[in-house]
Amino acid sequence: MAEQNSGLAFMPPPNASRNRREKMLSFLRWLNVPIVSLAMLSFVVEYGLVISDATRKIVWLIIGLIAIYFVLELGVTLLFTSDRKQNLKGNWLPILITALFMVTGFIVPFALHGSFVTEKAHYTALIEIFVFLICALKIFKTHKDISLLNIKPAQMFVLSFALIILAGAVLLCLPKSSAPGKPISTIDALFIATSATCVTGLSTLSIGSGFSNLGHFIILFLIQIGGLGIMTFAAFFSIALGKSISIKERVVMKDLLNYETLGEIGKIVIYILFITFAIEFVGAIFLLDVWPESAAPTALVKIKFSIFHSVSAFCNAGLTLLDNNLENYPGHLKVNFVITLLIIAGGLGFTVLFNLVTFRVSTLRFLQKFKFFQKYTRHTTPSRLTLQTKIVLITSLTLILLGTVFLLLFEYKNPATIASKNFGEKTLVSYFSSVTTRTAGFDTVNTGFFTNPSLLLMMFLMFIGASPGSTGGGIKTCTFVILLMTIRSFCLGKNNVEMYKRTLPKRLIESAIVIFAMSILLIFTFSLILTILEPAIPFEKLLFEVISAFGTVGLSTGITASLSTASKIIIIVTMFIGRVGPLTLMLAMAQEETQTAYEYPNENVMVG
Numbered sequence: 001m002a003e004q005n006s007g008l009a010f011m012p013p014p015n016a017s018r019n020r021r022e023k024m025l026s027f028l029r030w031l032n033v034p035i036v037s038l039a040m041l042s043f044v045v046e047y048g049l050v051i052s053d054a055t056r057k058i059v060w061l062i063i064g065l066i067a068i069y070f071v072l073e074l075g076v077t078l079l080f081t082s083d084r085k086q087n088l089k090g091n092w093l094p095i096l097i098t099a100l101f102m103v104t105g106f107i108v109p110f111a112l113h114g115s116f117v118t119e120k121a122h123y124t125a126l127i128e129i130f131v132f133l134i135c136a137l138k139i140f141k142t143h144k145d146i147s148l149l150n151i152k153p154a155q156m157f158v159l160s161f162a163l164i165i166l167a168g169a170v171l172l173c174l175p176k177s178s179a180p181g182k183p184i185s186t187i188d189a190l191f192i193a194t195s196a197t198c199v200t201g202l203s204t205l206s207i208g209s210g211f212s213n214l215g216h217f218i219i220l221f222l223i224q225i226g227g228l229g230i231m232t233f234a235a236f237f238s239i240a241l242g243k244s245i246s247i248k249e250r251v252v253m254k255d256l257l258n259y260e261t262l263g264e265i266g267k268i269v270i271y272i273l274f275i276t277f278a279i280e281f282v283g284a285i286f287l288l289d290v291w292p293e294s295a296a297p298t299a300l301v302k303i304k305f306s307i308f309h310s311v312s313a314f315c316n317a318g319l320t321l322l323d324n325n326l327e328n329y330p331g332h333l334k335v336n337f338v339i340t341l342l343i344i345a346g347g348l349g350f351t352v353l354f355n356l357v358t359f360r361v362s363t364l365r366f367l368q369k370f371k372f373f374q375k376y377t378r379h380t381t382p383s384r385l386t387l388q389t390k391i392v393l394i395t396s397l398t399l400i401l402l403g404t405v406f407l408l409l410f411e412y413k414n415p416a417t418i419a420s421k422n423f424g425e426k427t428l429v430s431y432f433s434s435v436t437t438r439t440a441g442f443d444t445v446n447t448g449f450f451t452n453p454s455l456l457l458m459m460f461l462m463f464i465g466a467s468p469g470s471t472g473g474g475i476k477t478c479t480f481v482i483l484l485m486t487i488r489s490f491c492l493g494k495n496n497v498e499m500y501k502r503t504l505p506k507r508l509i510e511s512a513i514v515i516f517a518m519s520i521l522l523i524f525t526f527s528l529i530l531t532i533l534e535p536a537i538p539f540e541k542l543l544f545e546v547i548s549a550f551g552t553v554g555l556s557t558g559i560t561a562s563l564s565t566a567s568k569i570i571i572i573v574t575m576f577i578g579r580v581g582p583l584t585l586m587l588a589m590a591q592e593e594t595q596t597a598y599e600y601p602n603e604n605v606m607v608g
Contacts, residue, residue: 024076024080025076025077025080025081028073028076028077031073032073032138035066035069035070036135036138036139038062038066039062039063039066039131039132039135040135042059042062042063042066043063043128043132044171044174045059046059046060047176047214048171048174048175048176048177048214049174049175049176050175050176060124060127063127063128063131064127066131067101067127067130067131070098070130070131070134071098071101071102074091074094074095074098077091078091078095093137094134094137097130097133097134097137098130098134101126101127101130104126105123105126105127105130154584154585157229157580157584158580158584158585160229161197161198161226161229161576161579161580162576164197164222164225164226165190165193165194165197165198165222165576166193168193168196168197168218168219168221168222169186169189169190169193169194170189171193171218172184172189172192172193172211172215172218172219173186173189174214176212176214177211177212177214177215177218178210178211178212178215179209179210179211179212179215180212182209182210184205184210184211187565187568187569188204188205188568190572191203191204191568191571191572192204192205192207192219193222194572194575194576195317195319195554195575196219196222196223196226196317196319197222197223197225197226197579198226198473198552198575198576198578198579199223199226199227199315199316199317199318199439199471199472199473199552199579200317200318200441200473200548200549200552200553200554200575200578200579201312201317201318201319201440201441201442201552201553201554201555202441202545202548202549202554202556202560202571202575203319203554203560203561204560204561204563204568205561206323207219207319207320207321208295208320208321208322208323209323213304216304216308216321219319220307220308220311220312223311223312223315223317223319224311224315226315226317226579227311227314227315227316227317227346227471228272228273228276228315228471268350268351268354271350271354271357272350272354275350275353275354275357276314279314279342279345279346280307280310280311280314280342281310283306283310283313283314283338283341283342284303284306284307284309284310284311285306286334286338287305287306287309287310287334287335287338288302288303288306289302290329290332290334290335291305291306292328295321295322304321305321308320308321309321309339310342313338313339313342313343313346313440313442314342314343314345314346314471315346315471316343316346316347316439316440316441316466316470316471316472316473316552317440317441317471317554318436318440318441318442318553318554318555319441319554320442325442325443325444326339326442326443326444327443327444327445327446329444330418330421330425330428330429330432330444330445331421331424331425331428333428336428336431336432336444339432339436339440339442340431340432340435340436343435343436343438343439343440343442344396344400344435346466346470346471346472347396347438347439347440347466347467347470347471347472348392348393348396348466348467348470349388349392349466349467349468349469349470350469350470351388351389351468351469352388352389352392352393352467352469352470355385355386355388355389356385356389359384359385359389387499387500387502388468388478390500391477391478391481391499392467392468392477392478395467395477395478395480395481396438396467396477399434399438399461399464399477400431400434400435400438401434402434403430403433403434403435403437403438403457403461404427404430404431404434405430406453406454406457407430407433407434407454407457407458408426408427408430410450410451410453410454410457411426411429411430411450411451411454412426414449414450414451416446416449417429417445417446417449417450418430418445428444429444429445432444433445433458434461436553436555437458437461437462437553437555438461438462438464438465438466438472438474438553439462439465439466439472439473439474439551439552439553440472440553440554441548441553441554441555442554443555446558447555447556447557447558448541448556448557448558452540455540455544455557458544458555459543459544459547462474462547462548462550462551462553462555463475463519463523463547463550463551464476464477464480464551465477465551465552465553472551472552473550473551473552473553473578473579474550474551474552474553474578475515475516475519476515478512479512479515479516481499482497482504482508482509482512483512483513483516485497485498485499485504486509486512486513497509511583514583515581515582515583518582518583518586519550519582522550522574522577522582523543523546523547523550526546526549526550526570526573526574527539527542527543527546529570530542530545530546530567530570533564533566533567533570534559534563534564534567537559537562541557541559542559544556544557545557545559545560545563545571546571546574549571549574549575549578550574550575550577550578551578552575552578552579
């Protein structure tokens with residue numbers, strides 16, 4: 001009996017094997033961090049640095065070994081997982097990418113040539129694409145794991161933008177990112193990375209002639225991911241990989257998009273990416289034939305120009321590959337209307353666009369026959385336009401019309417801008433300037449030549465900015481309207497603020513007042529600092545630059561490149577705060593909310 005007990009003592013527990021498998025899978029997950037980092041570093045060395053052929057061969061060897069590791073790691077994960085069915089569902093995209101890699105890299109060459117031997121360039125390109133895609137998936141998965149840490153949603157939102165900016169600045173500093181013979185300083189790389197990620201449009205040098213194709217691609221990527229937000233892409237990949245979006249991610253997306261229903265965030269994310277890429281694709285198609293031969297001599301360059309400007313316009317970035325912005329097109333109808341329509345669409349806000357589409361679907365029953373609309377508008381199709389949609393549409397239209405009329409009046413006889421043009425071109429320039437001032441940053445007439453009344457009006461429009469949940473900045477149209485309606489209600493002696501037979505919550509009114517007050521304070525502070533740092537530059541130009549940066553507009557009177565390093569840092573901080581929002585930044589920095597069980601007596605204080 002003793003022998004039996006002794007023998008049983010050495011038997012492993014029933015779940016020992018399962019524990020070993022879990023430890024091995026956990027080890028592989030942690031090993032992914034250095035492996036992915038090594039892969040990204042290899043890509044940076046190969047495509048960003050000037051290296052010898054011997055070094056390039058070493059880089060290819062490293063990337064090849066990483067590709068083998070990814071294939072083996074996927075096989076081990078599928079083989080040793082405890083829930084194989086769930087694992088297959090959650091890894092269907094890596095499995096598909098790996099399968100395509102194996103088929104195109106080995107099966108197809110063997111079928112065609114009777115062996116695996118084929119052109120070296122074929123394998124090199126295939127392996128690098130495979131490694132890059134797998135690394136991208138793992139990075140987004142890591143971002144999802146980070147979202148589960150004990151950090152507040154506002155902190156996660158701010159941190160994601162900061163990390164994108166830093167990564168973009170590092171990439172723009174690479175020798176191959178800049179044009180030949182035009183190295184970029186660290187401060188300029190950080191400035192442009194911030195401007196692109198915060199979809200501002202201010203630039204200390206020419207984007208078109210100062211950067212290579214690699215640099216243009218990096219800036220385009222920063223504009224796209226900055227306009228939509230990395231949280232949007234992370235949520236999309238979570239859905240694509242069959243995983244649910246965490247509550248914290250839903251809260252971040254809810255605040256980012258100003259959408260109330262947490263349960264519908266997944267549908268909104270799918271819709272955002274679909275409508276964004278669809279609009280940008282259509283915009284790029286319309287812009288294909290407008291670029292001059294001197295700037296875009298080949299069809300490939302024309303495509304690059306079209307995509308870049310379409311994305312830049314929809315994301316309200318205002319960055320352009322042309323050295324003089326769009327000043328060669330003041331009377332070009334297609335350029336003016338395509339760019340402005342893209343700006344307006346991006347500035348309305350994704351929530352408003354979603355509301356408009358779903359409202360339209362409810363009125364056009366034949367659209368319900370399509371599976372896409374059935375899936376992504378079920379239980380969300382409203383019978384009316386929301387209050388936010390009404391405010392955004394009416395306010396945006398009003399500001400565009402008023403801006404057009406007043407700019408036309410102020411600049412009508414200005415010989416430096418539109419005095420020499422016919423009435424149609426004058427109106428077109430005024431309309432374009434009114435739209436782009438709302439946070440886009442393109443111009444068809446040099447902004448530095450506008451009269452003081454026009455500059456003051458443009459500052460006002462830049463300060464208001466675009467709409468909530470959009471790619472634009474400023475205090476937002478809804479905030480501006482809520483402030484006006486609050487003043488109206490106070491003057492009429494009403495206890496509540498009402499609009500379209502709806503009462504606005506007190507907390508919403510308080511938030512609007514806080515955003516307005518903080519924005520004024522920040523603009524005043526940064527303008528004061530710039531007047532100290534740049535005594536030779538007129539005050540109105542510095543103020544215009546600060547408001548443009550805070551509203552993430554990108555218009556400038558021509559002083560950006562001449563700013564000192566310290567002044568550039570101030571503008572960088574201003575752009576960052578303008579993109580994430582002053583209220584979000586304060587919430588990220590604030591301590592946890594504490595509830596008090598008491599209330600002090602009231603006492604009046606004189607105001608006014």
